[in-house]
Amino acid sequence: MHLNQLTGRYISWLSTLTGKVQKLCFWDLYASIFLFLINQVTQVLVVFVPLKLLVIIGSGSVPGFIQQFVPTLTYEDMITYLALGAGLVYFLYIVSDVILTRRAAAAGKHIIRHANKVSLFDKQEDFTKDVFTRVARSWGGYIMVVGGMALGFLLDWRLYLVLTVLMVLQYVGVGLVWQRLQRPENIAKRAEFITRRPFLLSTLSAINFAVVFLMMVYFFLTEDYNFLIAIAIILLTRQVMIRFNLAISDGFFLFQQEAKISALFFSEVKLQQQVGHEDKSFIELLLPAQRGQVFSAIERDTGLPLAQYAWQWNDTGIRNVASFIGQRDGNELLLKIYPVKQEKNFLSDQLMLQELADSHPLAMNMLAHGETFGVLYLIAEGPVGELVPGAERAQVVNEVRLKSWAYEPDDSLLDRLSRSAPMVHERLDADKVALLAIADDIDTEALSEFEQRLPELVTHIDQLPLFIWNRNIAPANIRKTDDKLNLLHWQNVIAEPIGMGASPAEIAKMDADELLSAIHEGRKDAKHVRVCDLMLVAALPAFEGALNAQNFNAAAAQLGNLNKLINECLQ
Structure with a gap:
């Protein structure tokens, strides 16, 4: 205008x-x-x-x-x-x-x-x-x-x-x-x-x-x-x-x-959600009338024959991340486009695919990345794979967790991730736990026991190996090929102690021997990990979530099980 x-x-x-x-x-x-x-x-x-x-x-x-x-x-x-x-x-x-x-x-x-x-x-x-x-x-x-x-x-x-x-x-x-x-x-x-x-x-x-x-x-x-x-x-x-x-x-x-x-x-006017000028401009850039110019600019920048691929929009569920899957003669490419002024998602994807290339069982290999025509872009090499059918989803999600736990990442990458955001046990400070006294039917003895053992809990979890947890396990982010699984998006990534990402009930349903065998064989630093360690870590997110949501009765109800897991793991 x-x-x-x-x-x-x-x-x-x-x-x-x-x-x-x-x-x-x-x-x-x-x-x-x-x-x-x-x-x-x-x-x-x-x-x-x-x-x-x-x-x-x-x-x-x-x-x-x-x-x-x-x-x-x-x-x-x-x-x-x-x-x-x-x-x-x-x-x-x-x-x-x-x-x-x-x-x-x-x-x-x-x-x-x-x-x-x-x-x-x-x-x-x-x-x-x-x-x-x-x-x-x-x-x-x-x-x-x-x-x-x-x-x-x-x-x-x-x-x-x-x-x-x-x-x-x-x-x-x-x-x-x-x-x-x-x-x-x-x-x-x-x-x-x-x-x-x-x-x-x-x-x-x-x-x-x-x-x-x-x-x-x-x-x-x-x-x-x-x-x-x-x-x-x-x-x-x-x-x-x-x-x-x-x-x-x-x-x-x-x-x-x-x-x-x-x-x-104006009493007759209803509140409509406004789209920011940057978001609106980025969305308009993806319309078919403009999209060709973007693809042509990326092709000139990378030298890849993007015009020879048939491109289809891919739903991501992530705001301001445009994802396209291109196919040509049985070959596939994943093209992701980001606004220049919102580079956090791009930098996360770029870092993870660079660091995990050819090693992580769930990551794709990056072919090119850069900036052109007012956008950031990233291209990953296929095959991208197909969406997981609903009947197979629970099994595939368990497989994603297990592969993530069993992968031993580079220490420098883990160090960068762990310094970027606090882990689950680091977020459970004594002041936050003390708020449980608000709950109506709080077991004061159970609360006192948990508060006394909280420093031991933190020390114990600090000794567990860390893994790279991609928290985006939505259906749109998991793709299945003939021989592997792919996670397409790596923006929501954090370092957490092994066991994070599942609930205690989900871990209990897994075959314990198979679970520990996969972890012990995949990583040298996990030989001492036991099932109770995994279940203890897995129990903390629900407890923390209840505290953050001020659902103090729900959090208090979990104290008995947490104390039981702590006693089992720390004995």
Whole structure:
């Protein structure tokens, strides 16, 4: 969308919103605009007046340019008037700020009552108050900008004509840049441009002020320029730029939060979930009309003949991870595409497939990865395999767990993973466990025993071998080929003690000899692992989950079984 269209949409939206606020809170709105103007003027004067007072006290006399206008003004009178003026502007500034806050709070409550809806989101009263304040502040800011520009033309039309032309040229330039950023390959640059908006506005304001100041210096050097007019223009230009930037920032907020504002301010409007501009741009890039350009860019970047493959979309269940499976003459490729600004998933996939290549029984081999056309991509070599039928799912999930436990990973990779997030036994601190006292039917002896043995439990689990746990075992992530299983996505990976990922009941159903044999044969560091160790680790996630969900009765009911497992493993 062109910048002119965005500007037009915002003007229309602000007018509609202002009309609604005016209908609901007429006097509050106009009183707030008036108070905002007083507040902003006094905000400047609370600095200027005391500063002028100090300058006059330091000089010991009334400035000559003031005596030209008031010849009878004495030094003592000047000090008295400035001191009283400083006190008055301080008083007006504080009072206007307090009244503004109270008027906004009252208006926010009235607007919510008028909406007559259930609570839509947290802190909606604060949000409504903020929106009301921004609407009033926007109009106050526009009045100050227009009034300031008009006064500037009266003081020196030459300076403000140049300033106006400069601002128009800047608007045109920003519009051209914005139009270029609408191209699909510029998603990341567009997101960065929006993020850096405050810096851009500050830079343009600084340029505008510098141009006005340099022109004024030139006028001082070439003609008899009035000192009072120069001071007034410097203060005026600075304040116009500040209010203009503030109005733009408020406008961005009001435009960005249109869905939430509409749901609160307009009783007939329902709250619709908004898609962020980055998410929307990424999704639009995957549409058939744009997708070919992305694939062509990746093909040029990698040299792989992607155009010769028949590509099909693959559901992942993971937000902002696009997955495609390509087939050609019995060969398969997995292509994954990620937004540049959300690189966490890409970096996780890239790291795991690089580190696990040709060794992990559940990982695919990576062919290429990189960045092009505003996206990140990763290509893995097939065969990808077929989705697991529902009847085989339980058996396949057990096989995935067993293969994960039996794989002995590289120490450096485990070290990186274990330093990235706490493991299950590290998350069970004494303060969290003490909350079990809230439970109604808590067995105080069982709780006391568990608290006493918690340090031993942590020490014992620390001695168990760690494994790479891919927590995504959803049906869409498991693929079955003729000779192996594949996990397609490795974003949700953590290092955990062996036994994690299954419940004690699921481990109890496994053949103990077969289970231990597979683990002992697969890893040299697991010869001491017993079934009770696996069951102890497997019991902790449900206990931790109940605590985190504040299901204290459910957590307390698990204490007896946990103490039994601890005694069995630690004896």
